[in-house]
Amino acid sequence: xxxxxxxxxxxxxxxxxxxxxxxxxxxxxxxxxxxxxxxxxxxxxxxxxxxxxxxxxxxxxxxxxxxxxxxxxxxxxxxxxxxxxxxxxxxxxxxxxxxxxxxxxxxxxxxxxxxxxxxxxxxxxxxxxxxxxxxxxxxxxxxxxxxxxxxxxxxxxxxxxxxxxxxxxxxxxxxxxxxxxxxxxxxxxxxxxxxxxxxxxxxxxxxxxxxxxxxxxxxxxxxxxxxxxxxxxxxxxxxxxxxxxxxxxxxxxxxxxxxxxxxxxxxxxxxxxxxxxxxxxxxxxxxxxxxxxxxxxxxxxxxxxxxxxxxxxxxxxxxxx
Numbered sequence: 417x418x419x420x421x422x423x424x425x426x427x428x429x430x431x432x433x434x435x436x437x438x439x440x441x442x443x444x445x446x447x448x449x450x451x452x453x454x455x456x457x458x459x460x461x462x463x464x465x466x467x468x469x470x471x472x473x474x475x476x477x478x479x480x481x482x483x484x485x486x487x488x489x490x491x492x493x494x495x496x497x498x499x500x501x502x503x504x505x506x507x508x509x510x511x512x513x514x515x516x517x518x519x520x521x522x523x524x525x526x527x528x529x530x531x532x533x534x535x536x537x538x539x540x541x542x543x544x545x546x547x548x549x550x551x552x553x554x555x556x557x558x559x560x561x562x563x564x565x566x567x568x569x570x571x572x573x574x575x576x577x578x579x580x581x582x583x584x585x586x587x588x589x590x591x592x593x594x595x596x597x598x599x600x601x602x603x604x605x606x607x608x609x610x611x612x613x614x615x616x617x618x619x620x621x622x623x624x625x626x627x628x629x630x631x632x633x634x635x636x637x638x639x640x641x642x643x644x645x646x647x648x649x650x651x652x653x654x655x656x657x658x659x660x661x662x663x664x665x666x667x668x669x670x671x672x673x674x675x676x677x678x679x680x681x682x683x684x685x686x687x688x689x690x691x692x693x694x695x696x697x698x699x700x701x702x703x704x705x706x707x708x709x710x711x712x713x714x715x716x717x718x719x720x721x722x723x724x725x726x727x728x729x730x731x732x733x734x735x736x737x
Contacts, residue, residue, distance in 0.1 A: 586685065
């Protein structure tokens with residue numbers, strides 16, 4: 417059976433995955449980029465270096481799950497850019513692209529390039545139960561906070577953060593609290609210990625006049641001032657609560673203006689079970705007609721599965737669907 421391999425080298429992780437022509441995931445391998453305690457991420461040059469050190473280790477874990485390597489690989493893909501828009505570029509994605517292109521030439525098979533965000537969407541759709549081709553998609557991560565309208569293959573940004581992303585808010589406060597980077601899972605472990613949330617949240621959501629775009633930098637300043645003056649567990653919960661209230665309002669406004677009730681939520685922040693529970697509860701109160709979809713938790717954060725699925729569909733013409 418034909419196999420399709422893909423690379424995704426983001427600011428957070430080195431990822432390689434393989435799928436077959438029936439959309440079955442054969443392998444999903446990932447290594448996070450190591451970040452020293454106290455640092456809020458890596459420079460692009462540092463991340464590129466770490467990808468070069470890690471990528472063959474990640475690939476080897478994929479290859480051991482595939483028999484008859486040279487005879488079965490029918491295509492290779494990679495995320496080349498952060499998003500599918502003009503001038504979207506980050507050096508980190510060049511690593512995965514170059515390795516993918518070289519592998520495709522060595523094996524004499526087609527190469528498919530796509531974007532990191534498109535890979536996220538495809539991976540999140542996998543096992544989500546979402547079948548409509550027209551839906552809202554919320555990308556909530558350390559690098560992005562964007563609400564998209566998907567109409568088949570057309571993607572339109574309809575709302576976004578005007579400063580830092582939701583994931584950056586969590587990471588910056590988490591690192592200031594002494595937690596490792598990225599801080600999402602560590603902050604969630606603190607937040608789930610809270611049994612009695614504040615009746616009146618201390619962190620206020622901030623939306624632009626259009627009720628769609630948002631700001632998180634003000635909440636960052638407020639949260640940093642609370643370190644040492646509020647229990648870490650409560651502060652962590654307050655951050656998740658703020659993000660839920662903000663993204664919930666954005667989704668509700670977009671659903672009403674676009675006339676679309678299906679929303680797929682993905683990205684590193686959306687891999688949190690706490691965020692998933694809180695946003696579902698929030699949207700039920702705002703608009704019970706909105707239906708929320710999530711992919712598998714391990715396919716919500718950075719991965720190469722979506723890129724592999726896109727590669728397979730491009731090469732086969734989507735005949736698997």
